[in-house]
Amino acid sequence: MKRCIFILTCIVTLYGWCDLPKRIHLVEDPWPPYTYGEPSFEPTKGAVVEVLQHIFHTVELKLTLHPWKRALLLAKEGKVDGLMLTIETKERQEDFIFSAPLFYDEIVFITRADTILPYKGLHSLQGLKIGTVNGSKYSDEFQEAILNQQIHIEPADEIQTNIKKLMSKRIDVMIASKIAFCSAHKELYKDKNYTIISPSLKKIDLKIAITKQSPFAKHMDTINQEIRRFKNDASYQQIRQRYFDVCSL
Amino acid sequence: MFNRHSIKFKLFTIVTMVIVSFIAIFFLFWVRNTHHIKMQIATSNALIVKRSTQENETVQKKASESHLEEYFKLVAQVIALDAYNLDYDAIQSKISNFLNHEGLCTLEITDTVSQKNIATAMRNCMTPTILHKEIPIFFRHELIATLNVGYSLEHIDAKIKRENDYLRAQSMLLQESVDESFLNYFYLQAVVFFLMTLGMLTIVWYQIDRTVVKPIGVLLHHMEIMDVNEPTFSSEKTLAFSQTEIGQLSEYFHKHIAKLIAQLHLRANYDALTQLYSKQKLLDDLKNSNHHTLAILDLENFKEANNFFGVDVGDAILRYTATYLVHSFSEPCFRLYRLHGDEFAIVATQHNTFEEFVDKLQCFASEFSNEEFNNDGTLLSFGISIGIAPIQETPSKSMTCALVALKHAKNSKEPLVHYSDELPIIKAYEKNIYTLNLIKHAIKENTVIPYFQPIFSHKEGAITKHEALMRIQYKGTIIPPLDFLEVSKKSNTYHHLSAHMAMKVIAHLKTHPHDSIAINITANDMIRKDFCAWLLNVIEQNGIGHRMTFEITEQEGIENFDVVKEFIAEAKRIGVEIAIDDFGSGYSNFEHLIHLDVNYLKIDGSLIQNIVTDKNAQLIVKTIVHFAQSLHIKTVAEYVSSEEIFQYIQAIGIDYSQGYYIGKPHPKTQRELP
Numbered sequence: 001m002k003r004c005i006f007i008l009t010c011i012v013t014l015y016g017w018c019d020l021p022k023r024i025h026l027v028e029d030p031w032p033p034y035t036y037g038e039p040s041f042e043p044t045k046g047a048v049v050e051v052l053q054h055i056f057h058t059v060e061l062k063l064t065l066h067p068w069k070r071a072l073l074l075a076k077e078g079k080v081d082g083l084m085l086t087i088e089t090k091e092r093q094e095d096f097i098f099s100a101p102l103f104y105d106e107i108v109f110i111t112r113a114d115t116i117l118p119y120k121g122l123h124s125l126q127g128l129k130i131g132t133v134n135g136s137k138y139s140d141e142f143q144e145a146i147l148n149q150q151i152h153i154e155p156a157d158e159i160q161t162n163i164k165k166l167m168s169k170r171i172d173v174m175i176a177s178k179i180a181f182c183s184a185h186k187e188l189y190k191d192k193n194y195t196i197i198s199p200s201l202k203k204i205d206l207k208i209a210i211t212k213q214s215p216f217a218k219h220m221d222t223i224n225q226e227i228r229r230f231k232n233d234a235s236y237q238q239i240r241q242r243y244f245d246v247c248s249l
Numbered sequence: 250m251f252n253r254h255s256i257k258f259k260l261f262t263i264v265t266m267v268i269v270s271f272i273a274i275f276f277l278f279w280v281r282n283t284h285h286i287k288m289q290i291a292t293s294n295a296l297i298v299k300r301s302t303q304e305n306e307t308v309q310k311k312a313s314e315s316h317l318e319e320y321f322k323l324v325a326q327v328i329a330l331d332a333y334n335l336d337y338d339a340i341q342s343k344i345s346n347f348l349n350h351e352g353l354c355t356l357e358i359t360d361t362v363s364q365k366n367i368a369t370a371m372r373n374c375m376t377p378t379i380l381h382k383e384i385p386i387f388f389r390h391e392l393i394a395t396l397n398v399g400y401s402l403e404h405i406d407a408k409i410k411r412e413n414d415y416l417r418a419q420s421m422l423l424q425e426s427v428d429e430s431f432l433n434y435f436y437l438q439a440v441v442f443f444l445m446t447l448g449m450l451t452i453v454w455y456q457i458d459r460t461v462v463k464p465i466g467v468l469l470h471h472m473e474i475m476d477v478n479e480p481t482f483s484s485e486k487t488l489a490f491s492q493t494e495i496g497q498l499s500e501y502f503h504k505h506i507a508k509l510i511a512q513l514h515l516r517a518n519y520d521a522l523t524q525l526y527s528k529q530k531l532l533d534d535l536k537n538s539n540h541h542t543l544a545i546l547d548l549e550n551f552k553e554a555n556n557f558f559g560v561d562v563g564d565a566i567l568r569y570t571a572t573y574l575v576h577s578f579s580e581p582c583f584r585l586y587r588l589h590g591d592e593f594a595i596v597a598t599q600h601n602t603f604e605e606f607v608d609k610l611q612c613f614a615s616e617f618s619n620e621e622f623n624n625d626g627t628l629l630s631f632g633i634s635i636g637i638a639p640i641q642e643t644p645s646k647s648m649t650c651a652l653v654a655l656k657h658a659k660n661s662k663e664p665l666v667h668y669s670d671e672l673p674i675i676k677a678y679e680k681n682i683y684t685l686n687l688i689k690h691a692i693k694e695n696t697v698i699p700y701f702q703p704i705f706s707h708k709e710g711a712i713t714k715h716e717a718l719m720r721i722q723y724k725g726t727i728i729p730p731l732d733f734l735e736v737s738k739k740s741n742t743y744h745h746l747s748a749h750m751a752m753k754v755i756a757h758l759k760t761h762p763h764d765s766i767a768i769n770i771t772a773n774d775m776i777r778k779d780f781c782a783w784l785l786n787v788i789e790q791n792g793i794g795h796r797m798t799f800e801i802t803e804q805e806g807i808e809n810f811d812v813v814k815e816f817i818a819e820a821k822r823i824g825v826e827i828a829i830d831d832f833g834s835g836y837s838n839f840e841h842l843i844h845l846d847v848n849y850l851k852i853d854g855s856l857i858q859n860i861v862t863d864k865n866a867q868l869i870v871k872t873i874v875h876f877a878q879s880l881h882i883k884t885v886a887e888y889v890s891s892e893e894i895f896q897y898i899q900a901i902g903i904d905y906s907q908g909y910y911i912g913k914p915h916p917k918t919q920r921e922l923p
Contacts, residue, residue, distance in 0.1 A: 039333065040389040069335035077362050134336060157334065
């Protein structure tokens with residue numbers, strides 16, 4: 001029976017892939033460890049890159065890195081087929097169809113190791129300089145706090161800048177995805193001179209976002225099936241280990 | 250300063266005109282060229298300014314546009330990353346700062362992906378013309394956005410205008426400076442040319458003055474100070490000019506001309522034969538009021554002695570007379586002159602009274618008449634006639650008065666005659682002048698009229714023709730030819746009277762077809778070819794030749810018989826008959842009858858008027874008549890004044906009679922005896 005189900009699944013999957021367009025173009029910003037590389041170029045490596053290569057192995061896969069806003073704009077405008085990896089929000093659901101989660105992460109506040117920050121909600125960060133990345137929306141609550149000027153943010157172009165600013169005490173605390181922070185910090189510093197504040201602000205599922213204009217939008221089921229299949233594959237775990245071990249997730 | 254007729258003045262004028270004209274023309278050319286250069290500079294300046302302004306405008310605009318384009322590219326580069334990152338705030342901030350650049354009006358960033366303006370900066374340029382440019386914004390060769398720029402070049406135009414205005418102002422300043430320089434240069438030129446003219450005039454005039462005018466002046470001065478009686482010259486002043494033509498002329502003048510002039514003066518003032526003063530010297534001296542009396546002396550019978558013994562003896566007589574005069578009038582108060590021929594003159598000065606002078610002259614005349622000139626053993630003596638006259642207003646009048654007195658002395662055989670207005674010869678002169686005026690009046694007013702004296706033909710027993718005799722009608726009186734004939738011939742006006750007379754006779758014949766008229770033709774008339782041609786032509790044209798007779802008078806005056814014979818032949822060809830007038834008187838002789846083919850002989854009245862009683866006259870007249878009859882020539886007796894004469898001449902066979910017995914001259918012709 002299992003064999004029959006497997007065969008049937010394979011047949012359906014094959015049928016689904018056979019119907020897919022031949023080429024998909026996805027964009028993302030440089031977001032280690034998910035993506036590595038320079039903007040406007042193809043990513044050199046990254047966890048999501050390898051995952052996507054497996055998932056879209058039957059079509060021609062084109063990946064390009066852009067600043068996040070540009071990547072998002074390109075995707076929204078339908079200039080590309082979608083985003084490699086992003087958080088599903090209500091706002092984005094208007095433009096995108098999201099896949100099944102590829103990875104899990106957390107939005108956390110990080111301080112220097114020598115700083116003690118008793119975190120009891122966003123209000124406890126009042127009066128502190130919070131480093132953010134331009135264009136990033138960490139959570140609705142956080143965005144609302146910014147709008148209400150409950151918190152004071154100091155945006156930077158990239159996460160590395162915020163880490164440097166944090167370590168040089170130019171900001172008091174920074175917000176970032178946990179995996180991205182760890183990966184970026186590892187690139188800059190050998191020692192663990194930071195403290196990740198618990199609890200996290202938000203737990204996030206990172207998904208592929210396909211634009212509604214893209215021909216791949218109607219094949220999201222096929223893509224999700226492939227994701228689920230791949231997540232069950234040993235390669236997926238190997239990829240996670242290779243890229244996410246730094247944060248011991 | 251100058252005599253305007255002098256060489257100095259004329260040379261100065263010519264040289265000045267030439268130099269001034271030359272300098273003026275040169276100056277005009279110079280000024281024209283200078284003006285041309287100035288205009289070229291102005292034109293070049295204007296051209297340079299025009300080109301510079303145009304080039305400046307082009308370059309400035311180009312540079313400005315290039316600069317703006319570079320600036321736009323810089324803006325694009327600067328905001329490329331932000332545009333790529335879609336960092337609108339950063340872009341807005343930056344382009345707002347970029348907008349401060351001069352000339353920029355608007356900056357808009359249009360995202361390529363969304364085609365939306367992601368940033369806009371604007372400034373009010375307040376200019377009508379705004380240029381637009383699109384600058385693509387690339388990020389790593391990817392077109393990510395477009396920079397739309399609105400800009401204005403008004404500030405560049407204003408800048409160019411300011412620069413060009415400055416350039417034009419500088420050019421105008423330069424041109425003004427050039428104009429001022431040229432004006433100063435013009436004044437300088439004028440001064441230089443003026444000084445040049447003065448300099449050239451000075452140099453040329455100095456040279457002309459030194460080489461021409463001064464030598465001529467010196468020469469003239471020498472001529473002025475020269476004593477004509479003894480011309481001597483100083484050659485010192487002319488040495489400086491000896492190399493020039495004037496110097497040579499001066500030298501030549503000194504060597505030759507002056508001597509000739511001196512000789513000329515000598516000959517003019519001295520008589521070469523007698524060494525007395527000349528007539529010219531007398532005329533010059535008579536201008537001197539220091540003299541009171543002039544006496545002119547004439548040797549009697551000198552001409553005969555001169556002709557008889559020859560010129561050498563005549564000269565010796567004159568030298569002898571002169572020597573005698575010098576001895577007789579040796580006092581300084583007398584001056585002796587030889588006029589010409591045998592005429593001498595003595596002038597007495599105020600130092601001598603008139604009476605003393607007259608006494609001395611009479612004494613001289615008496616002594617000289619008694620002296621004898623020894624001509625190789627032949628003793629000759631000469632009387633002296635002297636005419637004296639007081640010095641008159643003019644030398645010529647003094648001479649005339651003295652000569653009149655001398656002539657009267659010679660005519661009256663008196664040794665010495667004082668001039669007086671009452672002298673008979675003066676009356677004769679006055680009468681001659683009156684008669685000449687009368688003749689001129691008659692010629693001018695055509696008052697010559699013919700009087701006709703009848704000629705009686707013995708054969709026909711009737712008056713067959715008339716002789717036209719000349720009369721002048723003057724103020725109601727008829728002047729006979731005796732009163733004017735001699736004067737008219739001596740004053741050479743007779744041919745005019747003859748012409749008038751001939752015209753009147755011809756006119757008479759034209760109106761009186763039955764009359765035959767004889768007119769007098771003199772030898773003087775016949776040699777005048779124009780008169781003869783006119784007379785014969787008029788006679789022929791009127792067909793009156795057969796009724797006319799030419800009476801040839803004064804045959805002794807005929808010198809060219811060929812001319813007379815030719816005239817007679819021509820006259821006879823047209824029917825005119827020829828008569829010899831006054832035959833038997835003077836030099837009239839039978840030779841004329843042989844040479845001249847005549848029709849009539851008019852026997853002179855002097856033979857006819859006494860023919861009744863004078864046997865000689867009868868013999869001569871009979872001989873003439875016989876001779877004429879032999880040659881078939883008819884004879885006419887003149888002066889037939891009585892019936893006895895008329896009967897006698899008819900008896901001896903004379904063909905015609907003319908005289909008061911036949912009829913007196915009358916204005917009209919008559920056909921019958923009175």
